[in-house]
Amino acid sequence: MKKIIYCLILFFVGISVSFAEILNSPTWGYSVDLPEEFVLVDKNGADSYMFENAFVSSTVILKAYKKEKFSSSLEAMETVMKQLGAEFECAETDWRNTDCIISQFAFNLGGASNTGWAVSSLLQDSKGYVVMLCYTPTDVFYDLEQFVISCVDSLCIDYGSYYGPGPLTSFAFPKGEVQNHTVEIAGEKIDFPLNSNDIEADRFVVEREYSVLCLYQDSEMWVEAWQRYYRQVYKNAYSRLKIAAFNIYNRLIKTCESENPEIELAQKLLSWTQGFDYVRDFTSTDFTPITASITGTGSDCDSRAMLLACLLHHMNYDTCLFVSAEFSHSLFGIVLDKAGAKINIDGRQFLLGETTAQVDIGLVPANMNQTDKWIFVELNN
Secondary structure (H helix, E strand, O other): OHHHHHHOOOOOOOOOOOOOOOEEEOOOOEEEOOOOOEEEEEEEOOOEEEEEEOOOOEEEEEEEEEHHHOOOHHHHHHHHHHHHOOEEEEEEOOOOOOOEEEEEEEEEEOOEEEEEEEEEEEOHHHOEEEEEEEEEEHHHHHHHHHHHHHHHHOOEOOHHHHHOOOHHHHHHOOOOOEEEEEEEEOOEEEEEEEEOOHHHHHHHHHHHHHHHHHHOOOOOOHHHHHHHHHHHHHHHHHHHHHHHHHHHHHHHHHHOOOOOHHHHHHHHHHHHHHOOOEOOOOOOOOOOOHHHHOOOOOEOHHHHHHHHHHHHHHOOOOEEEEEEOOOOEEEEEEEOOOOOOEEEEOOEEEEEEOOOOOOOOOOOOHHHOOHHHOEEEOOOO
């Protein structure tokens, strides 16, 4: 099963006909960040939901159960699969330090064959179990398998889920050896560790989410699809850079001598990324995974901007990403009390950072100062 994934490398609030919001279940405490154009077609109270996507032929089912109903996630998964009359295989995965099972399955419904992936997990505070399935008609499954995996990987069962890899990615890329790396920022050499699988896992998610994004290039919700693409890439990479951010902050904050060390620190990091090798690759996603970017792999504006947003958010800054189709460019945003180009998002004044030219934070090219041309990407919850 691992080889298959690797090689392809509620009472819900605000449900509408086609949505782009993260859907939350206050009753059970889980959430999903599904791709665009899913429609709620059936539900049973706050415990069971079915969504269908006519734009991308697929179905998502979510079921939640009280903990006393099953003895394990495996039992919950097997029960759901037997109710479907499915053929399936299961495997454990180390996800969120909880009891979690993934499954690939196939079943017939109304004479039609369907194939998909599923996850079963114990919920936070042992509230119960959630089982999530995503499937497509079997004849298109292998064309849409990346889409299916993206759906299942969007499940979150606790706050930390918003900042870590999903269950299928965690299974395909288990933790390996720790490898040490060194960066030089503002004259300071700083060591940090990465897991041996981090860059490969990030690259897998980048490619997977790009394939999902491409499905929506002719959709009216292409902006929302673009936003989700960056959210999913960021989600997978964020926790991998936790120690790097901690080490960078602890070393650099001691070198800040101005009256505004929080501004000086942000500027040091921006100046560092502005010195990265500039690389574009129009034959693929044209996005360098940020775990690769921090280790010296050449990158473009959106990778650098996301790296800064990630590291600085770890350092307790309010950050985001801005992207523009008109300018074919990305900027990072940060809430700082400093003069410069800013974009107001619901009362939050994001100072803009340009990562591809040696300029101070808050300065952007004059021809790119039209704020209505920038798409806001909320990366943090």
